[in-house]
Amino acid sequence: MRACAIWLVFSLTVAPMVLVTTAAMVGVIGGLGVAFVRLYGPLGLLLSASGFAVSYAAAVAVHEMGHVVGGGAVGWRARFVRVGPVTWTRRGDRWRFGWNRRSNWITGKVEAALGPRDPWRLVIFLMAGPAANFVLGAVAGGIVIAPLPFLPRCAAGLLAMTSICLGAWSLVPLRERGEVSDGLNLWRLLAHGTLPLTVKKMAFAPAAPASIRSG
Numbered sequence: 001m002r003a004c005a006i007w008l009v010f011s012l013t014v015a016p017m018v019l020v021t022t023a024a025m026v027g028v029i030g031g032l033g034v035a036f037v038r039l040y041g042p043l044g045l046l047l048s049a050s051g052f053a054v055s056y057a058a059a060v061a062v063h064e065m066g067h068v069v070g071g072g073a074v075g076w077r078a079r080f081v082r083v084g085p086v087t088w089t090r091r092g093d094r095w096r097f098g099w100n101r102r103s104n105w106i107t108g109k110v111e112a113a114l115g116p117r118d119p120w121r122l123v124i125f126l127m128a129g130p131a132a133n134f135v136l137g138a139v140a141g142g143i144v145i146a147p148l149p150f151l152p153r154c155a156a157g158l159l160a161m162t163s164i165c166l167g168a169w170s171l172v173p174l175r176e177r178g179e180v181s182d183g184l185n186l187w188r189l190l191a192h193g194t195l196p197l198t199v200k201k202m203a204f205a206p207a208a209p210a211s212i213r214s215g
């Protein structure tokens, strides 16, 4: 019964949001592609493709930053951040930069050491990523209607749509190679009132406390 209610909530909120934002993003990319090819020839295709790649990477980075800030706000210190193949690991007060080409290039992840585990803290930590995407989308959307030249406004439009679309997709309950989306974590939280928390021993932190991971 409870699973049915949760399924209904996701179907009525996340699903339409994903459909609408994905359609809008495809429309924006298609429109920009056509406009750029008309303006610049084949180079226009390269321009729109690379514009999308850069926007997507920026949207993932902002999403993970949202989790870091949201986690920090509820007392959960981030200790690992991944944006595509790029990683940052906290060692004491320092962040160590890394590169793992074998990790999923289109996703990101934040791992935070858990402090107090109230459900509201979980919700803030999980929602901060998608929220950061929606805020970035709104700011970039504002630039689109600002009196600026054509190209910066196109870039802002692409960034706005990519960011909003990523925020919506991250709320879909998904699991990929053992990594869990914010949507799946939220689903588990609604279903069980808590999350299966990870306790991981790490070489550099043998007494590592329980941690939470979200995409």
Ligand SMILES: [Zn+2]
Residues within 6 Å of the ligand: 063, 067, 126, 129, 130, 170, 181, 182, 214, 215
């Ligand atoms: Zn996330």
